[in-house]
Amino acid sequence: MTAQITPVSDANFEAEVARSEVPVLIDFWAPWCGPCMALLPTLQALAPVYEGSLKIVKVNIDECxxxxxxxxxxxxxxxxxxxxxxxxxxxxxRSRTRLASEIDAFLDQDGEA
Incomplete structure (x- = not known):
């Protein structure tokens, strides 16, 4: 199974985020937001790197x-x-390298908790 970015809404927030066994990175975005669209390829590249240790989801703020x-x-x-x-x-x-570094530091610390 290929890691993907899961769309989250009010209806599935509990199942996808609150009850997730792994930490969740939430990307709050909107389709009219240029910087949000520019960030998407970075998040898509990171999703398979963290598969199994971190879930990446997106929340459209206009819909939620x-x-x-x-x-x-x-x-x-x-x-x-x-x-x-x-x-x-x-x-x-928002750079791939820095985001990965922040995520790695969090996961390392989270694993020690």
């Missing part, structure tokens, strides 16, 4: 304003690492 509010999204793209549906880290870098 309640989720955007729950995570205090003020601008997009907005990346949040969660465990059991709760924010543990907000990621600010």
């Amino acid at each position: 304003p309640a989720l955007a509010e729950k995570f205090s999204v003020q601008g997009i793209p907005y990346l949040v690492l969660t465990r059991h549906g709760e924010t543990v880290l907000t990621l600010h870098d």
Whole structure:
């Protein structure tokens, strides 16, 4: 099975994020957001690298304003690492190398917890 970025909505948030056995990286985005579209290939490249240790999902803020509010999204793209549906880290870098570095550091620390 190839790792993919899973679209998440209010309907499947509980199953895909809150009950996930692995940490989840949530990409809050919108189809009209140029920087969000520019970030997508980076996230698509990272998905198979972290398959099994991290799930990557995307939330369209236009379709899911309640989720955007729950995570205090003020601008997009907005990346949040969660465990059991709760924010543990907000990621600010958008380059593939820096995102991978931040994710690796989180997973290393998370594994020690």
